[in-house]
Amino acid sequence: MNCKKIARTLFAAVIVSTLFSMQALADYAVYSSGGDLPAGPGTATGSPGVIYAPGVVPGSSSGQTYNVVTVGNQTTVTSEAETQAQPAAEAQAQPETAAAAVPETQPAAEAEAAPAAEAAQEQTAQGGFQYVDGDPNRVMSNGRVIDLTKPMVALTYDDGPQTNAGNRILDVFARYGQRATFFMVGDRVPSRAAEVQRMVAEGHEVANHTYSHTYLNKVDAATIQSQVAKCNDIIQQTCGVRPTIMRLPGGNKNSTVLQNVNMPIILWNIDTQDWKTRNAQSTINAVIGHVSNGDIVLMHELYDATAQATETIVPTLVEQGFQLVTVSEMAALRGVNLSPNTVYYSFK
Numbered sequence: 001m002n003c004k005k006i007a008r009t010l011f012a013a014v015i016v017s018t019l020f021s022m023q024a025l026a027d028y029a030v031y032s033s034g035g036d037l038p039a040g041p042g043t044a045t046g047s048p049g050v051i052y053a054p055g056v057v058p059g060s061s062s063g064q065t066y067n068v069v070t071v072g073n074q075t076t077v078t079s080e081a082e083t084q085a086q087p088a089a090e091a092q093a094q095p096e097t098a099a100a101a102v103p104e105t106q107p108a109a110e111a112e113a114a115p116a117a118e119a120a121q122e123q124t125a126q127g128g129f130q131y132v133d134g135d136p137n138r139v140m141s142n143g144r145v146i147d148l149t150k151p152m153v154a155l156t157y158d159d160g161p162q163t164n165a166g167n168r169i170l171d172v173f174a175r176y177g178q179r180a181t182f183f184m185v186g187d188r189v190p191s192r193a194a195e196v197q198r199m200v201a202e203g204h205e206v207a208n209h210t211y212s213h214t215y216l217n218k219v220d221a222a223t224i225q226s227q228v229a230k231c232n233d234i235i236q237q238t239c240g241v242r243p244t245i246m247r248l249p250g251g252n253k254n255s256t257v258l259q260n261v262n263m264p265i266i267l268w269n270i271d272t273q274d275w276k277t278r279n280a281q282s283t284i285n286a287v288i289g290h291v292s293n294g295d296i297v298l299m300h301e302l303y304d305a306t307a308q309a310t311e312t313i314v315p316t317l318v319e320q321g322f323q324l325v326t327v328s329e330m331a332a333l334r335g336v337n338l339s340p341n342t343v344y345y346s347f348k
């Protein structure tokens with residue numbers, strides 16, 4: 001199985017309604033930047049557990065669109081022309097009689113498109129997520145379709161970037177089309193810029209773990225603020241994305257910390273203890289069979305054993321029907337508006 005091809009297909013599988021305006025298509029085109037759509041009608045092999053959905057994918061700059069339908073592990077991609085042209089042709093085939101009968105009426109396609117476009121805008125406004133085909137249980141998020149009826153888990157990796165284990169972890173997420181969150185230490189970022197840029201390119205969340213892994217409960221208010229701000233600055237300078245969430249080193253907090261962090265504080269409710277055991281099977285055992293919808297799992301990017309565990313955890317969770325999402329994504333999908341100076345352990 002060509003895993004890279006699967007990953008590219010997932011990134012490309014951006015689903016929109018056929019009735020969206022051209023502006024909407026332009027908005028969504030950004031999602032296709034992560035991969036290549038087929039040049040023409042054809043098939044692509046999907047991956048079990050990777051979520052595709054019937055719909056239309058905005059195509060290349062030519063404006064061509066595709067239908068993507070998955071049955072089992074086989075994804076079929078057809079051009080819009082093949083499946084959509086027929087109704088249009090029929091509509092045009094009888095223009096004179098239709099026009100004569102209802103001269104004041106808009107063409108049927110336009111009449112239907114207008115309310116649908118309005119509905120789509122309303123749906124987009126709710127949490128910023130776009131329903132797929134008007135289905136309130138399926139939304140576009142971070143370049144792929146999320147099924148709100150299936151469980152979501154946020155796997156998080158602290159203390160990076162650390163290129164060896166980090167790239168191995170990223171390889172796994174890319175292979176299965178899933179997303180993770182990386183809480184990074186600011187002063188470790190500049191020397192691993194390529195890895196951090198890869199995180200962003202592949203849809204992961206880059207997040208703040210202070211500038212120098214300082215236990216913020218041991219320092220004064222000004223130091224807390226500078227540790228947080230400097231980490232945000234260096235990550236933004238490196239990859240272009242400013243973190244919107246942070247995690248306290250050691251989870252250590254007090255009232256001064258809570259008053260001065262000024263970002264949503266994300267802790268965890270599943271602790272793998274991977275830093276202590278440095279044992280892949282132990283980390284796997286802490287996750288598999290123990291996670292459920294809305295959990296936040298704590299791991300660390302520093303260890304080969306954690307990368308090795310990830311190579312089992314991700315495919316196993318996917319097989320069990322979990323969708324691996326970023327922390328911010330999970331909060332938004334579950335309707336939680338993250339607030340600064342507030343601690344979150346899970347989104348159950």
Ligand SMILES: [Zn+2]
Nearest residue numbers: 158159249250
């Ligand atoms: Zn840490």
